[in-house]
Amino acid sequence: MEMNVTRRQFLKLSGAVAATLAVVELGFNENEAKAKANSFKIAGLKPTPTICPYCAVGCGILVYSKDNTVVYTEGDPDHPINEGALCSKGTTVRQVYTSDRRQEKPMYRAAGSSKWEEVEWDWALDKVAQKMKETRDRTFQTMENGVTVNKTEAIACMGGAALDNEETYLLSKLMRAGMGLTYIEHQARI
Amino acid sequence: MTNHWNDLQHTDCAMIIGANPAENHPISFKWLLKAKGKGGKIISVDPRYTRTSQQADIYGSLRSGSDIAFMGGLINYMLEKELYHKEYVIAYTNASFIVDEKYSFEDGLFNSYDEAKRSYDKTSWAFKKDEEGKILKDLTLEDPRCVFQLMKKHYSRYDVETVIGVTGTDKKTYLEIAKTFGATGKPGKSGTILYAMGATQHTVGTQNVRIYAMLQLLLGNVGMPGGGVNALRGESNVQGSTDFGLLYHNVNGYMEVPTASPEEATYKGFLEKNTPKSGYWRNKPKFYTSMLKAYYGNNATAQNEFGYQYMPKLTPKKDYSHMRLFDAMYAGELEGLLMFGTNPVVGGPNAGKEKEALSKLKWMVAVDLWETETSAFWQEGAGSKPADIQTEVFFLPACASFEKEGSITNSGRWMQYRWQAIQPKGESKADLEIIHLLALRLKELYQNSTKPADTPIKAMSWDYGHGNHPDIDLVCREINGYDMNTKKQISLFANLKDDGSTCSGNWIYCGFYTEEGNLSKRRDHTDEGMGNFLNWSWAWPANRRILGNRASCNPSGQPWSKDKTVVYWDAAKRLWVGNDVADFPKDRAPDIEGGTDAFFMLPTGKGGLFAGVNEGPFPEHYEPYENPVSNVFSNIQLNPAVKYGLEEMNAKGEAKDFPIVATTYRISEHWQSGAMTRNQPWLSELASHMFIEMSEELAKEKGIKNKDKVIVTSARGKVEAYALVTKRFKPHKLKEKTVHQIGMPWHFGYKGIVTGETANRLTPHIGDANTTIPEYKAFLCDVRRA
Amino acid sequence: MAAEYLKFVDVTKCDGCRACMVACKNWNDLPPEYEEFQGSIQSHEQLTAHTWNVLTFNEQETTNGGFEWLFRHQSCLHCVQAGCEKACPEDAISHTKFGSVVVDADKCVGCGYCVQGCQFNVISLATYKDKRGKEYRKAQKCTLCTDRLEQGLQPACVTACHTDCLIYDEREAVLSEANSRLLQVKDRFPNANIYNPQGIKGTTTVYLLADKPSVYGLPENPKVALSQVVWKDYAQPIGKAMLGVTTMAVIGAVISNSIAKVKNGDKGVDHHE
């Protein structure tokens, strides 16, 4: 099953994405193909490579976006692990964007309330920072058994298995090295 | 994973136990089927016949929680039939080491057990040393006190009849598995073991994995292409998030979190206590100091112990892991909780109780793409009374992985970059930005404080560009590390310093961002041989693709098999060369001291057949926390080193009330707690209903028909769902009695396009003796028609 | 018309991941259809107008006491002699140069004759609403991603498949692969067979089945139905001819009567009154 797949250029470190649609040349009439290309759903779109957000196989996916929405996603044919194939979850990654169930606004639920209220980012972030500070300051321990401990054991931070490396780095830096949390846990434990 | 996904194609036999890759890591089967096409065999060992089993050449059934019996029997078989790879075992494992006299084993317990503390004195499982401190060995493996002989004796109790009486495996099938996998013990052949949560989510999870590793060492499969012990990790970046210290007991790169013990009161004392005298970890001070420099920048100086005192210290022996965290929350010890894309109300053990615990919080922050069962735990739909719950909840919308850029690390340790394909949806933001904005606010709140207690947050460096959006490139540069003076990127962790002249946020990632740029962005898919793709992205450590690959060569440095060449010793160049980066000092010749220490990261340089984890140096079979039969191997029922948590969080069920073994699992079409997938139409369509899988025999006994609604109860809760009566589940015919088992997916909750009751309302709040991973995979229940 | 390329479904390689099902929806922008619990992990009872391929799951005890869980990627076979094509009164269904059988939505009137005409229960009617909210119907089914083929791409399901259970390749390559796979799997699946029914001159989707076609709900030996031959090859042309002949006769009569009238003046016709 010899497939002649167009080779893609090495992506320059500038981040320029030179990925074009890999065409499996099956030897059909090219002129006719070109004539119809305009109605083709991904015609002229430049895909962006990403890695599947689900399991840790780490398959490559190409994302085609147009008019500020994702119109199509497909396995990255140049990716050495999946070579263009995907499972059912990887295949439907497009709907992670298009699902109308995505939350798009910060929300707040007051104590005892039975509903969410939409709030502004600045307000929410300010409030969260204040809460963190209040709790930390009230519960902060500097010494334990004569040893400097600089910690709070009243705030926990959980999750992170779906974050990027850079995000996990900043998260553990902020929570542990900055805020002094000891309860730092994520999905690797469960 | 010691190896990686593409490498699976080189295996002669893959034993899949405690994993279901066809469903949970489907693309692995692209490579497994390539191996099968070349004559390789696939073995599937699972309590039920899965989609993996259908693609396997041999399917063996076992009762949930009997893995050690199963594997112990295989070790016994390999030793009895002499199928093990003797030269490998002598050269690369500690089989020849003489064990200290203190070691003993009797009726399920090793020496030095403290029943009150439910723990052992691990130092009592030591090797005998000569006056110079060198370990005594018997390279003939005949000394009755050598590891090999002790191991042989230990597993001689695991004869086939006893084993299958515990596991319920059909004898013919068991022997076929033993013979087939045993064939990989031949020099030049390789077999791989693939496992996942089916292995780890047990009270003996660590020992399950240990015994896989022991079998692989015996058969000479570790370090081989197509070999290894491969954990199939379930989340896209669970590898990275573990590498980056998001567990209470590790900082970045698997180094210790300081504790408030007197020895660790100073940085010097901390390093002394935690740095081994031999093996690569001797370099730990370089890595730790560089991390502290990354954390505190110029505020970390030799004078202030590089900011060591700013780091929080754990209370010695205190367990802060997930279940204990929820115990503390339930007990009202926690005020606030921040969650980044996690959903314990569906995914946590004894989820009903964990949900209750949340209501004791004063405030909670959920950063997620979706409104999850956890962020909405206070709603009536969750069975809560909102008026009674005083927790303030903040929901911060995060954007999806392709709406931002950054890298993730797959199970094979490949660090791959993801580019931004589209702007974040609506007002959602990248987690990086959310964390950044929080950090900026916190630093601002503390900037004028003069309290000593506030020094850590003030000292923490946070220089990721101006404005609200952090410059990810600066974060990447800091993770890799650079010279504090020249600001030049460090090319490899070997160049890190312990004098504060270098920083590196995570030493195992040092080398991914050199002066050449960010290597995780590389997309050159040229295969230089054996499918290692060295110029595709970057793998930690040092771009090595197969861990322990020195062991793919014989002691004199030549491959065990020409077909399976990854690295070898080039005597002319006096270098280890090949199509992978050698996991070995690149110029250490085979014939010099340490030249055959294939596992050079370890203090002894040898693979540990004998290694002290919390419940003993050799894995021993114990029954799950809840189980319907007695332990045939000893009078010790439960793993003696397992700790109990808060009693209220962990009601125990007895076999007389709950006679059926149950397990949870995942299916191909949903992911984890379902927050991602049950909010999408197409995946919701593929799997829309919560179901309970059971055998035709059990269904008949209980008067249940396929598609009936049934209720499953455990000591902790109940779940209603459809019955899926199938030939793929069979009762386990054990020596003592026949035991029924059922299984169910744990993806469902009450939010989303498709909903269903949450399986984890049934699971126990108890976990492994080392990792405290909960025992989701074996518990007791009963089932009836709804 | 024998296609130059064939789709090959080697069910013995399928691991049941169902990527093919959603790859199809993703490329063709098909809406979800949430069905009742099927009593197995199968999602849809059968193909529908919005679900063009369904993975079927079938538990089989084998004669030697073993067990097989049989999966099948079920979708349009693109028959060389296609029942749906024969059934269509509007000639809206035709073969492309790729051998794919496609529905021309402009021509389709939603009569549903093709639904009855297909022996594989592949084609069905979708109901849509126009701008004014009025409902209309169109026959829908797998197109073999003809639009992709025209661009030199493989069908979406084939592209997604990671086990090579689905392959799209040159006819000869597919047929020889099918034959060699058949030999390889015979040990485990003694009833394995290549499904490329000649009663309909073969199909553009060729299967390697692990068991008899009937186990998968496929007709063992499908043929073009006599009723369709009678209809498409005789009744329709003859019917049209009859309409034509009658019309011609009437026109002829009008003309000849007019001529007679001119010749005879009014007399010739008046005698009747």
Place this chain on the structure above:
Amino acid sequence: MSKGNPKMVKRFSKPIIFVHWLNAAAFFVLYISALPMYTEYFDWLYAVFGGPAGARLVHRIAAIFFVLPVVIILLADPKGFFFWIKQIMSWKKHDFAFFKEFPKEFFGGHANIPKQDFYNAGEKVNSILTILTAAMLICSGFVMWFPQFFPQAAVMWAYPIHNIGLGLSAAVVIGHIYLSVGHPGSKASLRGMTKGDVPEEYAKAHHGRWYDELKDAEKKDDKRIG
């Protein structure tokens, strides 16, 4: 009809006239709504019905009106119905002779047609074909309307049968209309189906035997009265 008021004889009862036209109208609507599907030359007709779905709806409503006449006539004029059936089933020498001469007349030549019954042989053929094709159309149409109640093979057979029925019935109807409306020699017959009576002259020329019977009956009546 330039010769003033000719003498008229009664031909059809009111119920028969009504159902005939109801049937005719239904057929016409069925025919028109089927045409675009039957041949691509009439696709433009879909627009008239507001698309295929509209055509389908009209076709089905018309189908009900197409079946109704049988019921109505059985209730309103069973005598006339059975007379018709009896008539069209009776075939004699003069009926067969009709066909030898008819084409000449059809194309405007001089025909020498023997005396005919109340229904001439042409009308008998028309009636028989009408009944046969109607049965084909109604039965197959029913199967097509409710395919879920019939085996797939039956449904598949219904298509050609409906199709053949249409071809046959269309041919019959076109001929029928022409002969009763368009053909110069038969125009008077139309009045029989509108007003219910026909000129005596016409009856004599086209339905000689019926005319003779009528005359015989008149004589008998005259005798009785006289």
